Amino acid sequence: MTPPETRTNTSTDGHVSDVPVVHDYHVHSNYSDGERLVPMLDAAAEMGLEAVGIADHCNVAADEDLQRAKREFGFNLDRTHPLRREAIESLRDRYDVTIFDAVELDYAPRDEAEIAAFLDEVDFDYAIGSVHRVDRTNVQSSTPFSEWSGAERRAYVDDYYEALADLVESELFAVAAHVDLPERTPELRGYTTADHHELVADAFGRSRTVPELNAGRVRREYGEFHPAPDFREALRERGVEFVAGSDSHAPGEIRARKEELDAHFAARGAEPATLFEGFE
Numbered sequence: 652m653t654p655p656e657t658r659t660n661t662s663t664d665g666h667v668s669d670v671p672v673v674h675d676y677h678v679h680s681n682y683s684d685g686e687r688l689v690p691m692l693d694a695a696a697e698m699g700l701e702a703v704g705i706a707d708h709c710n711v712a713a714d715e716d717l718q719r720a721k722r723e724f725g726f727n728l729d730r731t732h733p734l735r736r737e738a739i740e741s742l743r744d745r746y747d748v749t750i751f752d753a754v755e756l757d758y759a760p761r762d763e764a765e766i767a768a769f770l771d772e773v774d775f776d777y778a779i780g781s782v783h784r785v786d787r788t789n790v791q792s793s794t795p796f797s798e799w800s801g802a803e804r805r806a807y808v809d810d811y812y813e814a815l816a817d818l819v820e821s822e823l824f825a826v827a828a829h830v831d832l833p834e835r836t837p838e839l840r841g842y843t844t845a846d847h848h849e850l851v852a853d854a855f856g857r858s859r860t861v862p863e864l865n866a867g868r869v870r871r872e873y874g875e876f877h878p879a880p881d882f883r884e885a886l887r888e889r890g891v892e893f894v895a896g897s898d899s900h901a902p903g904e905i906r907a908r909k910e911e912l913d914a915h916f917a918a919r920g921a922e923p924a925t926l927f928e929g930f931e
């Protein structure tokens with residue numbers, strides 16, 4: 652699959668609506684760790700979304716430990732995508748919302764061949780790529796980082812951004828998710844540097860993959876979008892646009908996070924980028 656081009660929604664007279672977010676590209680369902688499709692889609696319709704992307708977690712790495720871990724978590728979209736596709740196709744008749752059959756796929760540089768083969772075979776509407784782990788250690792959990800020295804944390808965060816730049820350069824994905832994920836984890840917060848921003852922003856500047864403005868932690872402990880303001884600035888300096896992604900796992904999150912995303916774009920007089928719907 653080739654990542655789509657992007658466009659912005661701003662009309663020719665420059666008018667920007669008060670409700671800029673009409674497409675939410677990052678929503679989970681019970682095909683990974685979210686709630687059932689029907690209440691998620693009810694919330695999307697209620698909030699006036701024109702399109703919602705069901706992007707469940709998926710991992711196709713050959714690593715046996717990861718294989719075991721994903722079965723324990725119930726992240727089985729590598730096997731269940733035909734069933735989810737059947738559900739999405741029948742639900743499309745019942746909602747006045749475009750429903751994308753999408754995926755949030757774990758990325759590690761060593762897994763590129765497996766990822767490419769899987770995406771070719773399954774042909775999702777689009778794929779989101781995520782670096783959730785570096786050398787098997789999950790970015791989002793406080794263990795083992797609370798036991799690590801500052802130098803160890805710094806090296807880990809360096810490796811995260813190297814992997815993220817590789818993800819962007821691979822062009823395997825339409826969207827790169829939560830592009831400063833270490834900031835979400837209190838033990839890693841503050842280790843992201845301007846050099847990391849530049850490394851990744853330069854990669855986006857050369858790639859068709861776009862970042863998302865991810866609202867997954869904006870009303871939680873972190874209290875900020877991904878990417879953080881100075882990272883957003885580095886991306887904007889290179890002409891990189893964002894799609895909107897609520898990263899919702901429950902209907903109430905779709906509602907609350909859409910309001911946060913709308914307020915963010917409206918305050919800047921901007922609108923998010925939109926993935927073309929007719930791409931291959």
Ligand SMILES: [Zn+2]
Nearest residue numbers: 755781828829
């Ligand atoms: Zn994620």
Ligand SMILES: [Zn+2]
Nearest residue numbers: 677679755898
């Ligand atoms: Zn997600």
